[in-house]
Amino acid sequence: MAENKSEVIAGAVVLAVAVGFVFYAGKLTGASAGGQSYELGASFRSADGITVGTDVRLAGVKVGRVTSMALDPSTYRAGTTISVAEGISVPDDSALAISSEGLLGGNYVEILPGGSPIHFEPGDQIEFTQGSISLVSLLMKFVGGDSAEVPSE
Numbered sequence: 001m002a003e004n005k006s007e008v009i010a011g012a013v014v015l016a017v018a019v020g021f022v023f024y025a026g027k028l029t030g031a032s033a034g035g036q037s038y039e040l041g042a043s044f045r046s047a048d049g050i051t052v053g054t055d056v057r058l059a060g061v062k063v064g065r066v067t068s069m070a071l072d073p074s075t076y077r078a079g080t081t082i083s084v085a086e087g088i089s090v091p092d093d094s095a096l097a098i099s100s101e102g103l104l105g106g107n108y109v110e111i112l113p114g115g116s117p118i119h120f121e122p123g124d125q126i127e128f129t130q131g132s133i134s135l136v137s138l139l140m141k142f143v144g145g146d147s148a149e150v151p152s153e
Helices: 002-029 135-144
Strands: 037-044 055-058 061-072 077-085 095-100 107-112 128-130
Touching: 037 061, 037 095, 037 128, 055 077, 077 107
Parallel strands: 055 107, 095 128
Antiparallel strands: 037 077, 055 061, 061 077, 095 107
16 A cells, blocks of 8 residues: 555656646747737848747847748748737837847847837838848858958059
8 A cells, every 4th residue: 555655656746747847848938828919020031040939039038939921922022920028119110130049059030129219019010121141151252252352552
């Protein structure tokens, strides 16, 4: 009988630890249910490196995520929808840029806030965007010497 009780207690501890890990992973990845948000649209010339679920950051702090991406066949641009946490007011002259976490890190969408006193409403389109910059093309330009040279006198 004592053996059964210890097995039940050990099983309960293992189950509690597993549930704790699930909650921790959900909190860490932002997959937890909670917090209201609103959506904004944007169009990028190149959206390399971002996918649905990519972080949206403001001043380095995660304030949302990419919720959808689709190619606009008339403009050949990547139409993107982002969600921003309720309570974060984005000025209507702000820009979005696809930034890199580092040389080997992933990409994220960065909100570059403007100074306008007027803010975006849910469903508005952000006009000022900067697509991703290809590291390979930058290296090729550097190696190939495609930079403009200053004439010497």
